[in-house]
Amino acid sequence: MCRIFGHFDAQVSRHEFRTVAALQRHGGPDAQTCAVGEGWALGANRLAITDPSGGTQPYRLGEHITVVFNGELYNHAELRKRLEALGHHFDDSCDGSVLPALYAEYGPDFTRHLDGMYAIAVVDLRAEPTLLLATDEVGMKPLYHHWDERTGELCFSSELPALLAFPQVRAHRWEPGLDDYLSTKTPFGDRTMFEGVRVLPPATTLTVTRSRGLRLTRRAPRPAADAPVTPAAAAHRVRELLDTEVRRLVRADVPVSVITSGGLDSSLVTALAARSAPGLHSFNIAYRGEWPHDERHFAREVARRSGTEHHQVELDPADFPALLGDVVWHLGQPNADPITLSTYALFTAVRDAGFRVALTGDAADELFGGYDRIRTALDVPAGGDWVTGYVEALAAVPRVLRERLYSPAYLEFVRSRRSAAARVAEALGSAGENRLAALTDFETGTRLPAYHLRRVDHLSMAASVEARLPFCQPSVVRYATGLPAGFKVGDGRVKRVLYGAAEGLLPASVLARPKQPFTLPVGAMLVPGSALHAFARDLLAPVRLRRHGMLDPAAVDGLFAEQAARPSDRSALALWSLLVHELWLEQFAPAGGSGTAEGAATAAVGGRLAA
Structure with a gap:
């Protein structure tokens, strides 16, 4: 690596x-x-x-x-x-x-x-x-x-x-x-x-x-593997393939660990890896205090059943502002998922514990239809508009709110060109009758590498850790691609075949729990009085926003007021996304700068990398 x-x-x-x-x-x-x-x-x-x-x-x-x-x-x-x-x-x-x-x-x-x-x-x-x-x-x-x-x-x-x-x-x-x-x-x-x-x-x-x-x-994609006859046979084959790949991926000439979020995907990888690597260490991250979506108890159950030596990493929300600048630097460009901060801290803890390799459960949702937006799109009756809602679900900030936040000049510029959302909608709208095949192709071929895999790569390697991804192995990808839609999503459930593959390996509490996002509970954290809120207020101050002229300072102030009066994931994620973008501008594209990276490179070599 x-x-x-x-x-x-x-x-x-x-x-x-x-x-x-x-x-x-x-x-x-x-x-x-x-x-x-x-x-x-x-x-x-x-x-x-x-x-x-x-x-x-x-x-x-x-x-x-x-x-x-x-x-x-x-x-x-x-x-x-x-x-x-x-x-x-x-x-x-x-x-x-x-x-x-x-x-x-x-x-x-x-x-x-x-x-x-x-x-x-x-x-x-x-x-x-x-x-x-x-x-x-x-x-x-x-x-x-x-x-x-x-x-x-x-x-x-x-x-x-x-x-x-x-x-x-x-x-x-x-x-x-x-x-x-x-x-x-x-x-x-x-x-x-x-x-x-x-x-x-x-x-x-x-x-x-x-x-x-x-x-x-x-290069032309490798052909999909032959589809199985029954869901049970498919679940058995998925388990076989994952077991084979995990056995290969736990082999290394340095210590190997596993990330255990407490959800289905990483828990399944943990259970399979523990069978092939006695004495395996597992890592989970949580946040100091009481917050929504805390999965640490599920991760502990998986670790106990699998027999791993478990490490509970706890991150103090007061430290978020100090960490976020490094996260944006290592990514090199904005990524609006708040989990980037936790990912960076988690891989740092893996390194500090003496490990250079960590297996993860990334890409299972893309391959096996695990996102609610996929299920919702498939539930739209034939002939109905499933594309608009799906594309809107991809956004960090909904379209109407985006346009409200832009300055008049930038809004005029945006409306003069075909947006990213329009390009995605056009590609999906011409996909044909096999809706899940089109969604899977988009999720794995477009969104996964850009939004997900680059994040995992950059933030793991920032800590000198190699992340290994069993679900991204060719044998698993080819087999998942060939699965019928009903084996993945149906009857209000997602990742059906993957749940079948995990039966008997994971605690019943993990298999029966409702799906929840593996992300930072930013809606609850970005509220007045928190360190994160004060940091966002400072970075998104009107005087800063006017330097680049893309955002309307009054509209951003209104978004802060909305989050203070009625805290929600919608307004919090919008503020988080703007905060990350402003940090990126500050590090890489300062207003009135020379337009080169010389200053950033010099500062990095002289400070950040001198240690």
């Missing part, structure tokens, strides 16, 4: 390249290495998980193929045997060491042979110099890039703050970003909040040469 970065034909000094590396040190504290050639450079910050004494990056094959890699390859032992039979030799047993030989044998199609999570960069000098970037099928390992078509320069990095330290990359905010963010809680697709900065989509290969420029190729 690493952080990677590099460039093709960009003018970057050694000092600037080391600055990029320094800004990702948290994700790879064990080694910082690079390879530099004529017109290219590759670098890596290593978090040593597999074969800690080996695995020196960049990986090389002769003088012509150089590779850096972020991720984990679970089939590297099988690949090594195959490649050895073809005459290749390896000096260590690190997973990434197989990549140069695999690329030499199969060319750009080498990714077809990989089982795992990855972002990979290859420089191939055998013919015309070529840079190749590739991401895994689900998007577990993000890769950001900036391409200048005029000069033919490309820069890339695993994290946004590091990418912004390249002198070619300008930290200009993308003007529609605020509306996109409030409409979908974070930018979707390959968009970021920075003009000219993109993120490589899942299952995508990017190549750059001097003669052809930049080309993007989206």
Whole structure:
């Protein structure tokens, strides 16, 4: 597991390249290495998980193929045997060491042979110099890039703050970003909040040469597995697949742990992992005091039944303002889910307890129809409008309230373009008769990588922890994709087949409990008198909002008044979302600034990363 970065034909000094590396040190504290050639450079910050004494990056094959890699390859032992039979030799047993030989044998199609999570960069000098970037099928390992078509320069990095330290990359905010963010809680697709900065989509290969420029190729998805005959058979097969994947994912050359929220998904992973890893440690986070949606007692029950050594992490809400700036920094752009703060604190506790790997239950809701918005959309009678309500449920701030909060000039700008919500609605509206298939495709292919997986990746690696996701493994994804709609959602229930797979493994209280969101109870916490409320009031003061001119200060004040008089999740999440956006502006796009990331990079290297 690493952080990677590099460039093709960009003018970057050694000092600037080391600055990029320094800004990702948290994700790879064990080694910082690079390879530099004529017109290219590759670098890596290593978090040593597999074969800690080996695995020196960049990986090389002769003088012509150089590779850096972020991720984990679970089939590297099988690949090594195959490649050895073809005459290749390896000096260590690190997973990434197989990549140069695999690329030499199969060319750009080498990714077809990989089982795992990855972002990979290859420089191939055998013919015309070529840079190749590739991401895994689900998007577990993000890769950001900036391409200048005029000069033919490309820069890339695993994290946004590091990418912004390249002198070619300008930290200009993308003007529609605020509306996109409030409409979908974070930018979707390959968009970021920075003009000219993109993120490589899942299952995508990017190549750059001097003669052809930049080309993007989206790899065809693997076919869905055959559908089962009965729900019971499907539940049995899901359990088999998850058990197999969890057995593989608990293997590591460093201590492994598991995140146990107390909900179905992470509890099932915990129960299966405990059977394969005696002495497993589990972690749960809760908040000091009495708050809604407290799941700690469910997590304790799961831990007790599974036999794990359980760690209860408790976060003081008074510490939220101090943590939130770091959270926004590591994400690099706004994400409106308050759980980002808890995720950051939880992975920090995992690291402090001595663990470098943590299994999680992420992506089960997307694959198995676990969200209420999916159930609600499926309940709309044939011919009815299910799209509008579903799209509105994705928003951090409802459309009517968004437009009320915008300044007149920004509202006029927003109405002059097609919004993110309109784009999502258009895509779903043309999806055809199989409503659940369209929703699952959107949830897994668009929302999951942008909103969920990047958050998990950045906030786990901020604490030097590798998050492993059994539900994102190809065998589970392919099988879940092929399940009939009724096996997932029906009779007012969600994730039906997954509940069947968990029977006999989890306490009855967990299986019978109503679904509740795994998130920060921001509606109850963001009230007058709290540290969070005072922090939000300060950051969203009228004098600050006028600097960028996108929000109406009087309307934001009205939102504070509404939350004070009638506290609700609606107004609290809106305020939280605006607070996060303002923090992001403050760190990355100050009004009247130079439009570069030089100041942010210098401050980070001199302060945040100097420790």
